[in-house]
Amino acid sequence: MSGIMGYFYNLVVFPGGLFALAVGMFFAGIDRKIYARMQRRVGPPIYQPIIDLIKLMHKETLIPRTSNQKAFRLAPLAGFAGMLVLVTCIPVPGVFQGIGQLDNLLLILYILAIPAIALMVGASSSGSPFGAVGVSREMVMTIAYEVPLIIVILTIGIKAGNASGVLADFSLKSIISLQKETGSILSDITMVPAFIAFLCCIPGTLGAVPFDIPEAETEIAEGPILEYSGISLGLFKLTGWLKMFAVSALATVLFYPVPYGSHWLLSVFLFILKCLFTILISVTLVRATMARMRIDQAYKFYLRIPTGLALLSLVLTIFHVHV
Amino acid sequence: MSSFLKIILQNLIKGPSTEKYPFGDTFEPAGLRGKLRFNAEACIACGTCEHVCAGGAIRITEAEDCSGLNMVIWHNSCCYCGLCQFFCPTKAIRHTIDYHTAHKQEDKFNYAERGFIKTVPCSRCGKQIVPAAQELLEQAGNSSDEIKDLLSMCEKCRQKETVIRGALRNV
Amino acid sequence: MRNVMKNIVQKSPWIYRINAGSCNGCDVEMATAALIPRYDVERLGCKYCGSPKHADIVLISGPVTEVVKDKVLRVFNEIPYPKVVVAVGICPISGGVFRDSYAARNTLDSLIQVDVNVPGCPPRPQAIIDGIAKALEIWKTML
Numbered sequence: 001m002s003g004i005m006g007y008f009y010n011l012v013v014f015p016g017g018l019f020a021l022a023v024g025m026f027f028a029g030i031d032r033k034i035y036a037r038m039q040r041r042v043g044p045p046i047y048q049p050i051i052d053l054i055k056l057m058h059k060e061t062l063i064p065r066t067s068n069q070k071a072f073r074l075a076p077l078a079g080f081a082g083m084l085v086l087v088t089c090i091p092v093p094g095v096f097q098g099i100g101q102l103d104n105l106l107l108i109l110y111i112l113a114i115p116a117i118a119l120m121v122g123a124s125s126s127g128s129p130f131g132a133v134g135v136s137r138e139m140v141m142t143i144a145y146e147v148p149l150i151i152v153i154l155t156i157g158i159k160a161g162n163a164s165g166v167l168a169d170f171s172l173k174s175i176i177s178l179q180k181e182t183g184s185i186l187s188d189i190t191m192v193p194a195f196i197a198f199l200c201c202i203p204g205t206l207g208a209v210p211f212d213i214p215e216a217e218t219e220i221a222e223g224p225i226l227e228y229s230g231i232s233l234g235l236f237k238l239t240g241w242l243k244m245f246a247v248s249a250l251a252t253v254l255f256y257p258v259p260y261g262s263h264w265l266l267s268v269f270l271f272i273l274k275c276l277f278t279i280l281i282s283v284t285l286v287r288a289t290m291a292r293m294r295i296d297q298a299y300k301f302y303l304r305i306p307t308g309l310a311l312l313s314l315v316l317t318i319f320h321v322h323v
Numbered sequence: 324m325s326s327f328l329k330i331i332l333q334n335l336i337k338g339p340s341t342e343k344y345p346f347g348d349t350f351e352p353a354g355l356r357g358k359l360r361f362n363a364e365a366c367i368a369c370g371t372c373e374h375v376c377a378g379g380a381i382r383i384t385e386a387e388d389c390s391g392l393n394m395v396i397w398h399n400s401c402c403y404c405g406l407c408q409f410f411c412p413t414k415a416i417r418h419t420i421d422y423h424t425a426h427k428q429e430d431k432f433n434y435a436e437r438g439f440i441k442t443v444p445c446s447r448c449g450k451q452i453v454p455a456a457q458e459l460l461e462q463a464g465n466s467s468d469e470i471k472d473l474l475s476m477c478e479k480c481r482q483k484e485t486v487i488r489g490a491l492r493n494v
Numbered sequence: 495m496r497n498v499m500k501n502i503v504q505k506s507p508w509i510y511r512i513n514a515g516s517c518n519g520c521d522v523e524m525a526t527a528a529l530i531p532r533y534d535v536e537r538l539g540c541k542y543c544g545s546p547k548h549a550d551i552v553l554i555s556g557p558v559t560e561v562v563k564d565k566v567l568r569v570f571n572e573i574p575y576p577k578v579v580v581a582v583g584i585c586p587i588s589g590g591v592f593r594d595s596y597a598a599r600n601t602l603d604s605l606i607q608v609d610v611n612v613p614g615c616p617p618r619p620q621a622i623i624d625g626i627a628k629a630l631e632i633w634k635t636m637l
Contacts, residue, residue, distance in 0.1 A: 032536075038331045042341045042537040048506070051539060054499070055506040055550070058637060060574035062547055217544025229547035229574045289327040341534045344620050345627050378584060378591050378615070400588040402615035425612045425625035427632070428603065431587065434613070 007088075007099065015096050016088035023272055024241035025049040027248065030276065031284050038288040049241060053234050061230030066127035075122030076228065076235035082114030083242040090249045093176050094260035094267035105153045105170040108250065109146075112205070115239045116142050119214075122236075123224030134223020137295050138214035144302035145204035145211075148197045151310035155194050155317050156254055159185065162321045176257045184256045190320060194313035195255050197306035202282040204302065205247050206240065209287040213295045244283075248275035251282075356403045356418040359396045363438035365415035368392050368453040372407035372416050381407060381416075386439070389451055394438040398424060399431060413458035445477035447484075452477045504634045505539040507626070510549030510573065514566045515598070516556030519616040520583040524553055527619035535623060538630075546572045551629050553622075557585035557598035558605065570606055576636035578629040580610045582622060587611045 011017055029046035036043025063072060089102045089111070097103075120138055123131035156175060157168035163178045178185075185191045204211040215223045225236050252274040260267040293301065342349050351357075373381045380400035384393050396416070407416045426434050442451040455474045463470075473481050509528075513521055527533045528542050543549055546569050558566060570579075579602075584590035586602035602608055609632045612625035 036534070036536060037339065038334055040334045040337060040340045040531040041534040042339045043534075044536050044539050048539055051502055051506040055503045055508075058499075058503050059550075059576075062572070062574050217542075221544040222548070225548075226545045227547060233548060285328075285331070288331055339534075340531050341537065342532055344533065345538070345623055349620055378588075379593055397588070399611060399613045400584055400590055400593065401613070402584055402591050404615070422614070422618045422621050423624055424614050424617055424621050425610060425628050427610055427628060428608050431603070431611055434611075 010096075010099060011084065011088050015090060015092050016084055020084075020087035020242055020245045021238065023275070024243075024245035025053075026272075027244050027276060027279050028241050031244075031279060031287075034280065034284050035288055038284070049237070053237065056234035056237070057231055059230040061232055062227075064126055064128070064227050067227065068125040068127075071121055071125035072227075073232070075118045075125065076232045076239070078121070079115040079118030079239045080235045080242075082111055082118065083239045083246065086111040086114075087242055087246050087249070089172075090246060091172050091176065091253060092249075092268060092271050093253065093257035095264045095271075097173060103172040105157060105172065105175075108172075109149065109153060112243075112246070113142065113146070115243060118239075119224045119236070122228070123226075126227035128227050130220045130222075130226045131224055133220050134214045134226070138224060140295055140299055141204055141207075141211060141214055144299045145201045145306075148302060148306035148310045149201050149205075151307065151314055152194045152198050152201075152254075155191070155310065155314045156185065158314075158317055158321060159188075159191070172253055176253065179256075179258050184258055186255050190313055190316040191255070192313075193309035197310040197313070198251055198254070199278070199282040200302070200306040200309075202247050202251065202278070203286055204298070206244055206283060208283045210290040210293050211298050212292060213298055216292060244279065245275065248278040251275075251278045351420045351422070353420070355420045355422060356405050356408075357420045357422040358398055358418075358424065359401060359407070359436055360417050360419045361394055361396055361436050361438040362415045362417070363394065363440050365413045365456045365458045366394065366438065366440050366453075367413055367415075367456050367459055368394075368440050369412065371410045371412070375406040375410050376401075377404050377406060378402040383440075389442075391442045392440040392453070394440060396436040397432075398434050398436065412462070413456050415456070415458070443475075445480055446475040447480040448477060450477045500634050500637050503637055504630050507539060507550045507630060507633065508541050508543045508548050509535075509551050509553060509626070510543055510546055512552060512554045512566055512569055514554055514556035514586060514602070515559035515562045516583065516585065520555035520585075520614075523616040523619055524555070524582060524622060527622045530619070533619045533623060535626065538623075538626070540626065546570075547574060549573050549577065550633065551578045551580060551626060553580050553582050554586050554602060555582045555616075557589055557592040557595075558600050558602050559598050561597075563600065563605070567605060576633060578610070578633045578636070579606060579608045580612060580625050580629050581608050582612050582614075582617060582625065584613045584615050587613055590615065 013019060028049045032048060033043045033046055063069060086108060089099060089108055091097055091103060116138060120135045123135045157170045160175045160178050161167050161169040164174055186195055207215050215225065225233060228236060252271060256274060260270055368383060370383060373383050378400045380397045382395045386393055405418060408418055440453060443454050445452050473484060476484060511521065511524055528535050552570065552573060581587050581602050585592060589598060589601055592598045610625050610628045612621055614621055
């Protein structure tokens with residue numbers, strides 16, 4: 001399969017579209033189940049996200065009179081589309097190489113911001129004061145977690161660039177091939193702080209509990225998605241599930257793409273297992289042990305600990321490479 | 324966070340502690356104040372329960388054909404405080420441990436405990452009176468034939484009769 | 495097919511609470527029904543949501559006081575159809591101990607269509623779960 005049809009297949013079936021959605025929903029279900037088990041509850045069934053989605057399709061969609069209709073309707077769609085492109089870009093080691101020009105980490109970082117921006121646009125067009133509060137918090141959060149994320153990506157780029165003889169190489173393909181030769185990046189002790197910084201960024205990106213400040217449902221009534229109902233809300237949920245897959249897949253690709261199996265089925269299975277491990281460590285465990293932070297605490301946290309760790313890794317890597 | 328990790332590990336090992344309630348069994352503590360049960364046989368229609376009821380859930384009205392009194396306890400207004408049970412002299416009104424109170428809107432006004440207290444005519448003048456319950460006599464402790472005879476009369480006849488009997492005894 | 499859909503959809507009721515001047519007794523029991531591992535309504539697919547626009551089942555407690563009446567109606571009207579209303583506690587059902595007060599002149603069902611009543615002061619968490627189960631039956635017929 002090649003050309004337009006190939007891209008279409010990548011967008012709709014694998015690794016974007018259906019595959020990413022199924023895996024993302026599975027992760028969300030597992031996350032809720034394990035979270036419940038950690039609190040000694042039974043918890044919802046693992047297929048609960050699918051039921052939620054079908055339910056949301058059956059609900060009435062309300063559009064507030066004070067809202068900007070076009071922006072309000074299109075924002076969830078824009079976020080979903082952006083996320084769909086992002087999951088198409090992410091390679092599955094051993095199975096899918098990634099699409100030629102699109103396997104660039106910087107590009108992925110840009111696209112990762114689209115759902116957050118769509119959420120901001122949708123919320124601020126809804127005309128709800130809670131939405132406005134949510135938007136301002138979402139902005140602060142985005143600024144906070146982007147900084148360590150960029151430094152981590154820069155570190156990995158420099159490391160990959162060293163192998164291929166350039167200053168910095170942000171191609172996912174070369175990052176995977178580097179680790180295929182020399183083993184996982186994590187075997188190098190200087191990359192461990194960067195990995196921890198990346199794990200700290202995951203709950204912020206997903207809006208999970210210690211950093212769910214923009215969508216604090218007990219404080220500002222779900223903030224940005226307050227005015228959304230029915231299928232628009234379903235689209236936001238879909239975007240969230242895709243994001244869950246995308247971020248965990250990114251962690252897998254960047255830090256431990258190896259080992260992968262010889263058969264494609266085994267490779268996919270190992271890939272999903274690694275992603276699930278990332279989600280359980282960085283989202284579920286943290287969600288069960290911590291309470292929601294205040295926005296200033298979260299901001300300070302991101303600019304101190306993850307940024308510090310990532311900077312440490314960066315300096316060590318530069319030192320290691322150029323001296 | 325580290326202390327929580329220990330708890331989480333314990334919880335994961337212990338497994339869920341959830342009751343299977345809507346599909347299975349649950350427990351009821353012995354002192355639970357659930358839906359009220361009314362025993363018309365034991366009631367002496369003193370009206371104390373109606374008077375003390377905080378939620379105004381209890382109503383005692385006379386039946387249209389004057390053959391007795393209607394007792395209605397509307398669960399939808401009962402605040403389960405237990406005052407009626409506390410003050411009822413014959414314990415005719417009791418809390419059960421049944422707490423299954425959820426019902427649909429169409430049953431709202433029928434969701435009540437009802438009872439009918441039969442009245443009997445006074446053995447002297449024929450006025451309708453509420454007969455004394457067995458429980459009341461047991462509390463009084465003395466249930467001689469003389470008292471039983473007096474109990475079949477209405478208030479006024481009883482006064483007269485007592486005065487006459489007392490007078491006769493003194494003579 | 496439609497029946498299958500109905501059966502699937504009724505496994506995801508999202509719950510929203512409205513406090514219509516309640517003393518917080520019923521609210522505590524509702525929170526208990528949701529949060530405490532012994533009762534755990536989440537295994538029925540329920541989720542407490544913060545926004546009225548996401549809700550399917552509305553739990554209303556409190557005697558609908560004059561001050562809060564208009565606000566309750568306003569929030570209630572923001573909930574998309576199909577929605578099921580559960581009155582929790584005796585206050586919204588009959589006024590309870592606040593009946594005939596100058597501050598609580600309406601019962602809930604004189605203002606909006608109520609589907610299920612769960613009397614109690616407050617009702618046990620099990621009774622609230624019962625009420626949610628009954629509400630689910632009604633919700634199924636609305637879909």
